[in-house]
Amino acid sequence: MVMKIQRTDTGLPVRVALAKARKSGREISEAAGIPYGSLLRKLDSDREFSFTEILRIAGVLDMHPAELLPDEFKPNQKRNVA
Numbered sequence: 001m002v003m004k005i006q007r008t009d010t011g012l013p014v015r016v017a018l019a020k021a022r023k024s025g026r027e028i029s030e031a032a033g034i035p036y037g038s039l040l041r042k043l044d045s046d047r048e049f050s051f052t053e054i055l056r057i058a059g060v061l062d063m064h065p066a067e068l069l070p071d072e073f074k075p076n077q078k079r080n081v082a
Helices: 011-021 026-031 036-043 051-061
Strands: none
Touching: 011 036, 011 051, 026 036, 026 051
């Protein structure tokens, strides 16, 4: 049986965290070492964040990396697989 995996909006939780922290994309880009254009594409969900990028952003925002993951990746969440 082959599972169909849907693309996940990894940008949304990061956008929310940036807004709560009152940080600009430019600030996060520089502090996390992620090229600004790449960060913008990922925030717009045109691309997905790598685990390393999530770790870097979490470090800059002084958050646990799980807080930057979509709900379906958090513990005790049911996964929807089509």
